[in-house]
Amino acid sequence: MTGARPSAAQRRSTTRRETRERWAEEISARAEAYWTAERIHGQLGDKDLMLPPNEAAPLLRALGLIKADASMSPSGVRKYMQINHMVKLLESVFVALARRAPVVRVLDAGCGSSHLTLLLAWCFEHRWRRSARILGVDRNAQIIERCRERAEMALLDDLLRYEASTIDELDLPAVWADAFDEKSPEPLVHALVALHACDTATDDALALAIDVGAELIAAAPCCQAELARRWAELDNADASGPFEPIWGAPHLRREVAATMTDALRTLLLRGCGYAVTPMEFVPSTHTPKNTLLRAVRVGGSAPEHFERYVVLREALGGADIALARSISADHRRALEEAERRCASPQGPYFSVATKVPDQGSGGGVSA
Numbered sequence: 001m002t003g004a005r006p007s008a009a010q011r012r013s014t015t016r017r018e019t020r021e022r023w024a025e026e027i028s029a030r031a032e033a034y035w036t037a038e039r040i041h042g043q044l045g046d047k048d049l050m051l052p053p054n055e056a057a058p059l060l061r062a063l064g065l066i067k068a069d070a071s072m073s074p075s076g077v078r079k080y081m082q083i084n085h086m087v088k089l090l091e092s093v094f095v096a097l098a099r100r101a102p103v104v105r106v107l108d109a110g111c112g113s114s115h116l117t118l119l120l121a122w123c124f125e126h127r128w129r130r131s132a133r134i135l136g137v138d139r140n141a142q143i144i145e146r147c148r149e150r151a152e153m154a155l156l157d158d159l160l161r162y163e164a165s166t167i168d169e170l171d172l173p174a175v176w177a178d179a180f181d182e183k184s185p186e187p188l189v190h191a192l193v194a195l196h197a198c199d200t201a202t203d204d205a206l207a208l209a210i211d212v213g214a215e216l217i218a219a220a221p222c223c224q225a226e227l228a229r230r231w232a233e234l235d236n237a238d239a240s241g242p243f244e245p246i247w248g249a250p251h252l253r254r255e256v257a258a259t260m261t262d263a264l265r266t267l268l269l270r271g272c273g274y275a276v277t278p279m280e281f282v283p284s285t286h287t288p289k290n291t292l293l294r295a296v297r298v299g300g301s302a303p304e305h306f307e308r309y310v311v312l313r314e315a316l317g318g319a320d321i322a323l324a325r326s327i328s329a330d331h332r333r334a335l336e337e338a339e340r341r342c343a344s345p346q347g348p349y350f351s352v353a354t355k356v357p358d359q360g361s362g363g364g365v366s367a
């Protein structure tokens with residue numbers, strides 16, 4: 001007796017896979033011939049390359065970083081160096097995660113064209129040789145369609161799924177169960193990455209990561225406008241405060257608001273039980289948006305950091321950032337308690353303020 005014959009759909013899927021594998025072999029052979037040691041040295045330097053172009057050709061072609069003849073344009077070289085750097089920075093934490101979890105679950109929030117998503121998938125599959133499931137989410141449905149094609153092209157579609165949704169509306173348990181046929185794993189995701197998710201989308205991503213108890217968060221924020229908008233309003237209203245000279249200067253407002261938003265995010269993340277390292281993740285020649293908030297969950301909550309958040313927020317003009325509004329009810333309650341402590345005469349806000357006369361200013365500082 002013979003086994004069941006494959007269906008037409010199965011035959012089509014097998015043919016597609018074979019075609020892709022042939023394509024991957026061809027581009028790999030071209031890259032092998034093109035990227036001689038001399039060329040790698042001349043164009044990409046001596047730096048430790050996480051994605052040698054002669055080894056990762058199908059991925060680099062799927063990402064549009066090498067051309068059909070396997071060469072790289074100057075802008076391709078810049079982007080290549082950027083993502084090479086990013087993986088290098090995150091490698092040790094992902095490998096540590098993979099040692100503990102048999103299958104590492106990762107969410108890329110605001111994945112865009114999927115550079116980072118694909119890169120991580122490639123590293124799990126070919127460099128770290130560990131099992132992973134990676135979900136990329138973006139509000140742009142067209143981009144998501146293109147991401148799916150790229151994942152297929154790079155032969156990484158086994159471990160990658162994509163979903164078109166805004167981050168704050170994402171029903172992660174349902175989407176995960178549907179995408180990977182895996183119901184309510186614990187934790188839902190081990191790691192959340194968000195590379196240049198626009199404005200408050202970074203806050204939505206951080207809130208989601210905290211909510212699902214992600215062990216690792218790697219977020220490189222982008223174009224923060226929320227706090228700068230608030231400062232422009234304060235300037236228009238002729239408000240006064242320590243940051244007044246910055247409120248009225250658009251360039252300083254944008255620059256300082258971006259840095260202060262990251263400082264406020266850092267304090268909130270710490271309050272929610274994360275050890276946070278804000279760091280430069282690529283040289284500013286690659287992109288000026290080069291701050292990475294790397295956060296590792298230590299558990300519990302740390303109210304003193306919520307107090308520091310309140311103190312800094314008040315000094316900056318009193319406006320909350322989006323993350324403060326979107327953290328879970330428990331953390332929100334802890335933040336409100338910190339606000340009450342700060343508002344009492346014995347609270348930390350007043351103790352910071354009363355330090356000013358000790359420094360010889362001669363005047364009191366009101367809360």
Ligand SMILES: C[S@@+](CC[C@H](N)C(=O)[O-])C[C@H]1O[C@@H](n2cnc3c(N)ncnc32)[C@H](O)[C@@H]1O
Nearest residue numbers: 110111112138139140166167195196197198201
């Ligand atoms: C600057 S791109 C960065 C894309 C990608 N992470 C990268 O670094 O190449 C920002 C992406 O975030 C997406 N985005 C912005 N706000 C979002 C939201 N609230 N929910 C989901 N995606 C969002 C945009 O559609 C866009 O693709």
